[in-house]
Amino acid sequence: MRAAAQNDPQAFVNQIPDGMLVIDEIQRAPELLLPIKASIDRHRTAGRFLLTGSADLLRLERTPDSLAGRAVTLPLRTLSQGEINGRLDDFVTRFVAGVDPFDVRSTVSREDYANLLAAGGYPEVFRRSPRLRAAWFDGYIDRIVQRDARDVRRLVDGNRLATVLRLVAANQAGEVVRARLSRDADVPETTMTAYLDLVETLYLVERIRPWTGNLTTRQAGKAKGLVTDSALAMHLSGVTPARAAALVGGGELLGPLLEGLVVSELRKQQTWSDTRFSVFHYRETSGVEVDVLLELDDGRVLGLEVKAKQTYKPEHFRGLQRLAERLGDRFLGGIVLGTADQGVRFGEKLVGLPIASLWEL
Known part of the structure; x- marks a missing residue:
């Protein structure tokens, strides 16, 4: 099919003039984009083409056109916890509508969080046994770094790419410092930049930008990086659910993974x-920081801190209190998300909630 498309792209693109043509893995034949653009311009009917793929077309080296004004991009992520549990999960809308934290209860334990992190959201494996899940991820990573990556960028070292993935996973939800990654992977910093761009193009890693808003010039920081699926992150970093859930030393492992889960959800x-x-x-x-900051369209801001602790402590709210002081009326609220089984009010516009509130409210 690809050979036919490349041999006569015009005929391939126009083979179903009155229906929908679905082209999967479009990144393997980006030369089809210009004929698609021409076909759309000749016949402006919505829904004639559905283009799917495992790489971001806008970041490909060989993309001849972005289809700007002619296409809508829909990111297809792994399953959310709401989808897995059969719930409608819209945390921000529910919180804005008003939540009494003392009414919030959850039966999800620390061990449950570790297990759901290890299950992740890939439809093929989230209900599989740990052994089968590990085998699936081994094959998945190997195929991506050794084959799929070359569809996006021909000159790529698969072993180095796998190393970059493991380094990002080991620092899940941490700031992306290229110089440090370059040193740890033993690659030039310019090469590291290219590899980071590549894992984003393949939808394996995403970066969370620092918020600068309209406050002052005192905001700082680099983008945070995280492996997009929690199970993939745990597999790459070699963390088991038992190690993550352990009360002694487990918090250092569980905390970043939970922050990544919150961002992903x-x-x-x-x-x-x-x-x-x-x-x-x-x-x-x-040095004041807040793990996650959500800015609504009307300019109001919601701050979230993510903790692996089962209790809420005053020091957990300090970054949120600082944010509230600086934002004034724009501050919608501050939430500490933890592994406790119930919510609590901790001051004006400050509450503690179970992490599971993201999909259980």
């Missing part, structure tokens, strides 16, 4: 939420 909910919002992180040069 919110990114999924963005695509169907009744409330439009953007996802950032916040950090000042003084």
Whole structure:
């Protein structure tokens, strides 16, 4: 089919003039984009083409056209916890509508969080046994770095690409410092930049930008990076559910993974939420930071701290309190998400909630 498309792209694109032509893995034949563009311009009927693929067309080296004004891009992420549990998950809309934290209860335990992190959201494996899941991820990673990556960028070292993935997973939800990654992977910094772009193009890693808003010049920080699926992140970093859930030393492993889960769930909910919002992180040069910052279309801001703790402590809210002072009326609320089984009010516009509130509210 690809050979036919490349031999006569015009005929291939126009073979179903009155229906929908679905082209999967379009990144393997980007030369079809210009004929598709011409066909759309000749016949402006919505829904004539459905283009799917495992790489971001806008970031490909060989993309001849972006189809700007002619296409809508829909990111297809792994299953959300709401989808897995048969719930409508729209956390931001529900919270904005008003939530009494003392009414919030959850039966999800610390061990449950570790297990759902390890299950992830890939439809093929989230209900499989740990052994089969590990085998699937081994094959998945190998095929991507050794084959799929070359569809996007011909000159790529698969072993180095796998190393970059493991380094990002080991620092899940941490700031992306190219110089450090370059040193740890033993590759030039310019090469590291290209590899980071590649894993984003393949939808394996995403970066969360620092929020600068309209406050002052004191905000600082680099983008945070995270492997998009929690199970893939755990597999790459060699963390088991038992190690993550352990009360002694487990918090250091569980905390970043939970922060990655929160960001990932919110990114999924963005695509169907009744409330439009953007996802950032916040950090000042003084060291004050907030794990996740959500900015609504009307300019109001919701801050979230993610903790692996089963209790809420005053120090967990300090970054949120600082954010509230700086934002004034724009501050919608601050939430500490933890592994506790119930919610609590911790001051004006400050609450603690179970992480599972993201999909259980």
